[in-house]
Amino acid sequence: MTALLDVRHLSVTFTTRAGVARAADDVSFTVAPGETVALVGESGCGKTVTALALLRLLAEPPARVDPASRILFDGADVLALESAALRRLRGGGIGMVFQEPAANLNPVLSIGAHLVETIRAHASLSRGAARARARELLAMVGLPEPDRHLRQYPHELSGGMQQRVLLALALAGEPKLLVADEPTTALDVTTQAEILELLDSLRRQLGMAMLLITHNLAIAATVADRVAVMYGGRIVETAPAARLFAAPAHPYTEGLLRAAPRLDGPDRPTPAIPGGVPPATAWPTGCRFRPRCARAFDRCAEEPPLMAAGEGRETRCWLAAGTPEAS
């Protein structure tokens, strides 16, 4: 199957006072039509920079996207798009929702004004027709009284309802891919569960693909078909979700899974990974996880490439090189 999104060798650096931060380093992955891929990692791993680069939302400078990077979306070369085509891509081909819904809504515009403006930016509709479409979108994202909500302002809605409005805005352009960056992190757990369910059912209903950015492995396990784990600006493991969670191949993935508190796991905290993430200006040489890895050995002084480990899995770890049948 041809990928809907094909990211190849994406590298993004930032020049800071402390030096050059290699925020995303040679990141490659694909998203097939209708597929949900989760990009998982802790803060500073490069997942958000990767998401922002997809829509060319990084300010350059201070960011610098390496010229060898390629982002192909639906056949188009995203990094080469002119401004008009780029506008059509943002919200048209690719919709996006972010972590803080309130920060992405204009407090002095009604929900209706947000939606009508966005709808008319993507389709030449009359005000009346756009309003009807707005009502439709609000119903689609499960807001119970579309007519009332159209007249409301962002502060009159709860966090969960605001996130539904953002989702309606993201769907206005009928995107083929929805990029959701920590869409439930600011929400309560009961609301989170509702939003995740909604995202998944809309994706099915509309035949969209989804790229979910999250720090929460359990959220990835709940909604993703495939998971890419990032560490130190690099993808360190990618695998079908079920396989990744059943048998992680990379020691970082394994450590994260052991450290994550769970209702059915050990009833004592498990500090499975010592230390912390080094700054992006000073990644360790060799394998970037080496200083925190309990299984590091001589060869880890050399950085491992992403290696195929069977059944759709790839891992950036020399341990996989020794055992061709990694499962």
Add this chain to the structure above:
Amino acid sequence: MSAPLLLVEGLRKAYPGARGNVAGEPPAAVEDVSFVVNRGETLALVGESGAGKSTIARCVVRLEDPDAGRIRFDGGEIGGLRGRALRAFRRRVQIVFQDPHGSLNPRMRVGAAVREPIEVHGLARGAEADARVAGLFAEVGLDPDYRARFPHELSGGQRQRVGIARALAVGPDLLVLDEPVSALDVSVQAQVLALLRDLQARRGLTYLFIAHDLAVVRQMADRIAVLYRGRIVEEAPAASLLVDPRHPYTRALLSAVPRLEPDARQARVRLREPGGEGTAVTQGCPFAPRCPDPRRDDRCLRELPAALEVGPSHRAACHFAGKPVSGVAPSRPDVRG
């Protein structure tokens, strides 16, 4: 067991007229909250935003005065404490906040931040104070060389260790931990939680642990109290609450926690009024507007349920807490739709 170290009875705190600003919610009100924390144990207060967890924490450490009710620490009422007695109380009860970045002075070296309470309370001076600070850094797993750093030069996990060291500096008996790991990454979160457990064992500390994450709470708490809109709706030893939740809100909360096994996409308890945070009520059960329990009836809308004793030290404030859902074992979440 001897008398509880902390006793909270009928605590009420409201913020009339508080609106919050564009960015923030007003502080949550608390209504008729009672609990005890015994020496050496951890009681977790669990709830979502607006449940009143932090309001309770602030009253317990006397950053706020309650409108009604009483708080007794080690047998003495804290409401009337003044002067030296209040200082003595502050030495025995300390609080650790969620965001160490916000609670540490950005222009003070972290060694000085830990030293400050030692000097304020007159516990040590000069070289002896230095030695204590170095000892505290080592105790929380920080290289004593870090004393010369500023907060922004530390990672989130290191800053939280400083926050813990500062709280320990005066040798407290009770630590109020207000979402101490929610701002941290998973790998660091586990390290800090393990440290807190070690410190508790080593120093015989008592914890009031405030969190929204039941999976975290499960690793820390001896007993759990679940709050909803300012009231405790269920309280029990951790194991009974997690295995046999009796309040429909506790069941909903448990079922909403995402699970790691993709096959266990569990049947989630669906609340009424999805998308909202629930309508506020002036009478009846505060959870009634969102309650998914099929047995919900007029009484729930009229009459505030009292806490029922449903098992050993297990109380739930639901009219139906004593009776299992028909056809469904009480330990199973109530599955709808």
